[in-house]
Amino acid sequence: MPSAALQDPAAPHDWVGIEASLDAHGHAVLPGLLTAAQCEALAALYPHQEGFRSRVVMARHGFGRGEYKYFAYPLPPLLQELRHALYPRLAPIANRWSHQLSLATRYPDRLDSFLRRCHAAGQTRPTPLILRYGEGDHNCLHQDLYGELVFPLQVAILLSRPGRDFEGGEFVMTERSGEGQRAEVVPLDQGDAVVFTVHQRPASGRRGVRRLAMRHGVGRVHAGLRHTVGLIFHDAG
Ligand SMILES: O=C(O)CCC(=O)C(=O)O
Numbered sequence: 196m197p198s199a200a201l202q203d204p205a206a207p208h209d210w211v212g213i214e215a216s217l218d219a220h221g222h223a224v225l226p227g228l229l230t231a232a233q234c235e236a237l238a239a240l241y242p243h244q245e246g247f248r249s250r251v252v253m254a255r256h257g258f259g260r261g262e263y264k265y266f267a268y269p270l271p272p273l274l275q276e277l278r279h280a281l282y283p284r285l286a287p288i289a290n291r292w293s294h295q296l297s298l299a300t301r302y303p304d305r306l307d308s309f310l311r312r313c314h315a316a317g318q319t320r321p322t323p324l325i326l327r328y329g330e331g332d333h334n335c336l337h338q339d340l341y342g343e344l345v346f347p348l349q350v351a352i353l354l355s356r357p358g359r360d361f362e363g364g365e366f367v368m369t370e371r372s373g374e375g376q377r378a379e380v381v382p383l384d385q386g387d388a389v390v391f392t393v394h395q396r397p398a399s400g401r402r403g404v405r406r407l408a409m410r411h412g413v414g415r416v417h418a419g420l421r422h423t424v425g426l427i428f429h430d431a432g
């Protein structure tokens with residue numbers, strides 16, 4: 196039944212508004228990117244062994260507390276489809292940011308071409324992942340850099356229900372410029388996605404373009420269990 200697969204899951208979203216929010220804040224929310232059933236099916240993959248290439252216990256690496264697992268190729272069809280559908284919407288924004296930051300990098304229109312570039316540079320391992328946080332867990336502020344090739348935007352999807360499956364565990368972004376550092380909490384419901392800056396973004400002001408350094412993390416989960424999926428577009432070296 197190819198008809199469902201032919202529908203573009205990115206199409207229902209307000210890409211003019213998303214671009215404006217990315218420019219203003221470095222992140223944007225895509226409400227209801229996944230259904231509750233899709234969220235539950237993805238979270239249910241976590242305990243399985245097959246389909247993943249590795250598991251990371253965050254406390255062992257100083258990344259926080261909690262754990263995550265990287266998917267192996269081939270990705271679950273839903274994530275493969277979303278990664279390919281979201282990339283072409285984000286590539287023009289990535290290219291404009293690159294130009295504004297006076298960087299030479301330009302991103303191809305299609306994910307397959309960008310991944311070929313990653314693989315030729317030795318970044319061959321898939322980066323999409325599922326994260327799992329229990330009571331007391333958190334994710335330290337970080338940037339998901341896995342080698343020289345970096346696609347400057349990434350996506351996280353909340354699979355659990357805030358206030359029901361878990362308490363706390365807010366998605367947090369920080370932004371550092373010459374003028375100081377600030378933080379923003381991004382409220383998400385189950386199935387919502389946040390598209391956000393991986394490491395740096397331009398901000399136009401009175402004195403031209405400034406470079407803002409961005410990090411993301413997750414506040415402490417006060418109770419329950421919180422699962423997310425992360426879609427990173429560059430692969431890992
Ligand atoms: O669990 C989250 O909300 C954030 C996960 C994360 O760091 C990522 O997807 O890169």
Ligand SMILES: [Fe+2]
Pocket residue numbers: 337338339411425
């Ligand atoms: Fe991350």
